Amino acid sequence: MKIRSDIVRMYREIHSWVGIVCGLFLFVAFYAGSVTMFERPLQDWASAPVALPPPVALEKMPALLEKTFSAHPEARRNYTIVLHPTASQPASLVWGMPGRMHGPSSANFSALAADGSLVTVRKEPSQAAYFINVLHQQVGLSMPHKAGRLFMGVIALLYAVALISGTLVVIPGLIKNLFAIRLGQNVKRMWLDMHSMLGLFSLPFHIIMALTSVVFAFHDEIYMAEQALLIQPQVQHVASGSGRGQHSHNGSEDFRIPLDPGQIVRTVALQAPGFIPETLAYSNSHGSRLALRITGRDPRYGARGAGGGFAGVDPYSGKLVSTEYMPGHQTWAQSVLTSFFVLHFGSFGGQGVRWGYVLLGLGGAFMFYAGNQLWVVSRRRRERGTGRLDDTRSTRILCALTIGCSLGCVAGVSAVLCVAPLLPASGQMTIVQGLYFAIFLLCIGIAFWLKEREAIRVLLAFSAILTWMMPLSAFVVTPFFSMQASALAVDGFAILYGAFLMLWAVRPEAGQPVLRRKSFSSGPERA
Template sequence: MNIRSDIVKVYKDVHIWIGIVSGLMLFVAFYAGAITMFEKPLERWATPPSALSAPPPLQRADALVDAVLAQQPKAAARWFVSVRPTADQPARVYWQERGKGRREFKEYGASFAADGSLQVEPTRKATVAQLVDTLHQLVGLPFPDAVARPIMGAVALAYAVALVSGLIVLLPTIAKDVFALRIGRNIKRLWLDVHNALGLFSLPFHIVIALTSVVFAFHDQFYDAQDAVVYPNGIQWGEEEHAVTPPGAVPLPVAELLRRVEVQLPGFEVQGFGFQREGDRIEATVTGLDLRHGTRARTYASTHLDPYTGQVDPHDLPGHMEPWDEAVNAFFMLHFGSFGGNPVRWLYLLMGLAGAALFYSGNLLWVESRRRKRRGAETPVQKRSAWALACLTVGVSLGCVAGISASVAATKWLPALVGDPKAWHTGIYYAVFAAAVGWAFVRGASRGAMELLRIGAAFTLLIPLSSLAGAYGLGGAWNHTGGWPVDATALAAVPVFLLLARHTRRRMRHGHDDSVWAAKAIPAS
């Protein structure tokens, strides 16, 4: 395809500068987003064991609910019954009570003790998975949601523009360069080939992520515009039909509700039921997952249920929605990878890591393109802008990697040592992140990268080591028998980081000595 060189240059400049401005935030979003693909296994691995007795059989769940409502009046507003308790949600019955903040809730679980008395304890669901998800959603910015989310939306818009401009730049040489991977002394050419291949072959994935991120960031504004233009007089819902509860009616037992739901929704694996009081009537929802359909949430779907008859209203479930609702559901499904089960989750994890590599390599290309090359015997002094971006790229990217690993590694120890693990998880991440950025500027891009990769490997190795310590009950740590996939994944990542550190060291010693990646690279004053 022939495109005028001046047009290509304009799009190349757009692509480069958008990448420079937003690339590092996108690295954090993609690396953390890749980890969130297995948020539930991470939550199970990271949640301390419960002091509650084993959950009673489902047939006794109603007796447990009665005991909870009799002794815990605040639970009467809304309570939940778990069909299949897990390590991160071990109680059969649990509920939430509002905290000091508007969005703060304290969750409690209940069981029967051996003597039949009621046991109650605050649930101890780990917050490290929530931290990783927040880093993903807010592109790593340590600001309140109201401030960081519009910035994330602007970054996503810029990211979409960068995808289009990058594709236009690549079009004139796409037939020649698309499958090229020229390995040799020309490091810039190698990085360019890797960058182009990653960008082109993952383009559909990146377009989906960019567009859905914009929708998530500005959904309130979209709804406001829709109300003003399409529904200026408000949405006319019509007369709603309210079910009438017969006098003296009581909800069906939970075990019977489960049986009736399974008959109506074959293939839908029920996870639990939610109940709340509306006047003299109890409303209910059923939550679960059908692997045949993608879901709006990462790991579940829910819909209304009549607790008196067991009749399900399936219109909120994928596969039963109206076309418009299915389209909205598709936005969430495609962004979260919440379809196809674990094979799709692994694919999204690899695509997320490849996306992080795409942004990292883009910054490296900019640095290499501004390298002052040797013209004689004297080694040139590199531009301060190139040196600074190299250090910033190394510090932010590897600081994110090391910070997440350090925070996850601390999970097994914090509950026994501190009163607010959530604050400590956040503090550990940003402390390691800030230290890594400072370290990269002090040591330079090459030495900083090598050392931070080793530090990241050490923090990542601490993840399975903390589980090993928990297996022997050391220092208040613990270990769940089903948590080995997290440990195995972390253990597999360690040699990858060490191998990257080795290659960085080799390049530092034997690569171009007129590069910011050389051992003695010094910026211009």
């Protein structure tokens, strides 16, 4: 396919400047997003384990509920029955969690000892993995959630523009340069080849991320527009009328006895074959009629997140009363909306897809780093062509920011995970937030203070050491023989990833190939 050279130059300029504006933000978003693909295992790894008797079988759940409510009447307000306890979720009954949570919160676990007595333990989960998720959502900035969401939406729109313009730029030389990565010619060609190859081969993934991020960022505004354009006034009147009728109906049912959890599971299985329930979440926080939400997954359908989907259930009859978020039982419109969540979070296809998203996310982060380095190298070539022997201020600033922000994010995330097992749960969010931004700003300062290649070496080695310290901090809290398989996997990955960072730091000309100096001293060289 041939495109006029002037049109290619125009799109190249658009791609370059849009990439410069949003590249550093997108590096943080993609790197932190890759880490949060395993947010739950990281949360379990960083949280202190709890000692409990074996989980209670479902048929014995009424006895556990009775003893828990007798000893702790406040548990009636909000409690969850875990149908498939795991090593990271060892109890069959969890209570005391807030009804609406933003991130992990403390909870009480109840179990029965061998003699039938009640055992209750309070667990304080780590906030570190949740903070990294927030960092991903707000593209590395510390600001109120709504402002961060809108800013992320603007970055996602620019990201989409960069994708379109970049694709049009590489189309003329697509066949010739598709698999070419020329490491031994010059810096510009190397960064261009890497940036183009990573962007082209992961283009569908990047299109998905850009589109879904825009939807997430402006979903409130989209819903408001739908209500203004599609919902008629009389619908609101009917809804309010049905609400009054439902209120009086509920009042007549307040004295009914809820079904046993086993009966709930069997009744839901008849209505939704293929749906695998995982938890039954009961709520009676305002003294009104008991409400029940069942969470689970259906392997045949994607879910809104890693935790699966959910449905509202009448706890007195077991009838499904709300299936807007239940896999396989949604309306067409809800299924379309759920598809955005499924594609963005990779909540389909099992662990293979999740690891694929991790690799694509890390590759995307490096693509943005390579794009900024390409801009720096191109700018230097033009400056050397005019006879300058050193960088201009703008080139030096962007070079330092590219190195400092990118490796500052890598070091900051490793530092947060390194200290997470050692921190008290109370106030942990504030501590890890302060630690991350302190490390992040320190790395930017080092990038401005040292020469480019020295800064790359120092920051890569710093990041590697922090990553290697993650298993050490975990061993301090949890002995090796008591660790779960998921925790050992986190430690093993940290050791390997730290070794990769250190090898990159100590290799010749860290972060750059061995180059011919004449390209910077004797005028421009053809790429």
